[in-house]
Amino acid sequence: MVLNERVSRNKQNNRKSAGDEAGRPASERETKPGLEARAAAAKLLAAVVDRRTSLDGMLDAEGGNPAYKALSAADQALVRAILTTALRHLPRIDAALSMLIEKPLPEGARSLYHLLAVGAAQILYLDIPDHSAVDIAVELATRDPRSRRFAKLANAVLRNMSRQKAHILQETADVSVIPDWFMERLVADYGPETAQAIAESHNQPAAIDLTVKSDPEGWAERLGGQVLVTGSVRLDAAAGFIPDLPGFAEGEWWVQDAAASIPARLLGDIRGRRVADLCAAPGGKTAQLILAGAEVTAIEKSRSRLSRLRANLDRLGLSAELVEADAADYQPEVPFDAVLLDAPCSSTGTARRHPDVFWTKTEADIEKLAGVQQRLLRHAAGLIRIKGTIVFSNCSLDKAEGERMIEKILSELNHLERVPIQAQDWPDFAHLISDKGEIRTTPDMQVSAKGNAFGLDGFFTCILKRRA
Incomplete structure (x- = not known):
């Protein structure tokens, strides 16, 4: 036939x-x-x-x-x-x-x-x-x-x-699983070769990455995974029902893509420092900040998402000050030492895990969300003390929500400056660092040499500091 x-x-x-x-x-x-x-x-x-x-x-x-x-x-x-x-x-x-x-x-x-x-x-x-x-x-x-x-x-x-x-x-087989409108944007941002590699990476489900409280090597052995350069434990996409895996009920780890674990680490030594996690749910980065020894205030606008964050922290046996508020309006009594802003975005970098993203977002959404990110970042700049730090991130592949948005902010706010991420300080991430000292991950990137080590969520991350 x-x-x-x-x-x-x-x-x-x-x-x-x-x-x-x-x-x-x-x-x-x-x-x-x-x-x-x-x-x-x-x-x-x-x-x-x-x-x-x-x-x-x-x-x-x-x-x-x-x-x-x-x-x-x-x-x-x-x-x-x-x-x-x-x-x-x-x-x-x-x-x-x-x-x-x-x-x-x-x-x-x-x-x-x-x-x-x-x-x-x-x-x-x-x-x-x-x-x-x-x-x-x-x-x-x-x-x-x-x-x-x-x-x-x-x-x-x-x-x-x-x-x-x-x-x-x-x-x-040659039909792209990326819709035409977004493929055109990928080509404009990354060039045809990288855009095609990103598109091809969406043909397969993403692996499952875990952030563990301690002993990543031990948990990798116990769960049949491997440790990535980020310290994450990577499992196969078919590892099983997450709540049934060893260590979940005991709160020993949480699911978090390896790329998503990078921003919190870029704050460096935050022991004893006051750190705000804006737009904090579902709480993976909040948990990282707590384990790093910070005094964490987690701000979340949505009551249901705040409830989810609280439940996740309870399972992990961790605690933070939780605040139900719009991050664009929140005002602390005392400025923070640092702010982590993982901003709302089009989430196109997570489409391997959430393939509905390409069918629920439009070009107009990307431009609108870039505006939301600018508004949040401007406000975040007023939440930190002089010489305080902001780590900005989001899980969009589109540079309108990352690199170009940051350039616009820096051209408008004289009291903010970019702190280039140095390869010698973060050798494990050296291949992810751009010429301007920002981190950009894409789903086609290799993160380890063995096993199911291919691919990261698309993420953009940079460090900003408030001038004296």
Whole structure:
């Protein structure tokens, strides 16, 4: 069967199968294992792609989507796997569907598109029986008044996809998983070669990095990982359910990408110093500051995120002064010795872990968030004493939120100056340091010579000091 075989040639062959699914009693359809999980996956995919809703919030254990929260733990894991896979490969899934559908779906068929995308993610990229993905997609289409008339089409498309899987994967392998608008920005910032390397790094899930309280070598041995130059312990992406791993319940470590662990370290010796962590949730950097011996004030605007920060510190057996406040308005009674500002951003540097980012953010969001970062940084400059230090960071790959934003701030604020990060002071990070003494990490960077050591979240970090 050739790759460009069209659904229109197969409608007759698949009429009986789809008709049988449509004719089954509703009660029987509703009890099919995995059906509600796929329904939830399609619903949440629609929310991300059509309404730009963040996936993290919908998958939250407390405030998440009701359809997701109602599922068993196993079905929730299935939904997460389907969604992250579908979103990571969405451009390739779109290309595959275009190969198998004779003409574009009508405007009123968006719900069908999400069912097909969920089915395609399972057939092409997940270790799930193809027949299960097909049968449940057809059944969900039949149950949905908006998609019922397309049930036979869904059946034909997904069965053809199953039969032609190897050819489809080969033909779509060169389709970038980075959307065009962001790829253009990567090329402008990094050049075509590096931009392509960054794009290719998004084809695989990110490893799991842990920051440990102590004895990274011991924990690496116990958990089957390796120690990176950042001191992080890296585990394979398939290491298992995080709360079940040794040391989690005892608060011996927390999940934190190796790149995200760098900014707090750049504050140097902070024992006994008063340090503010602005925009502090979920608390990984706060925990680093506490363990380094600082007197930490953690400021967080969102009450729910502050609650999450508190819970994380409780698990780790650590404490700090927690303040519910907008970091752009907060005023301490006494200036701080140092401030860590990990600013809100487009989060494009974390898209390997959070592939919904590329579908929930736009170019306009990047420019808007760069403005938010400038406002926060201007305010942070007033929170520190003379000769005090600010470490600024964010997890964006876009230089409008990093290098160019910092240049703008320094041109406007005469009382701030950049403190170049010196390779001799941080030899482990030397390859990450730019000519201006700032740290830039990208997902294509190698961080160790052995095992699953490829890749870092995209991060920008610099050190600023208040002039006398």
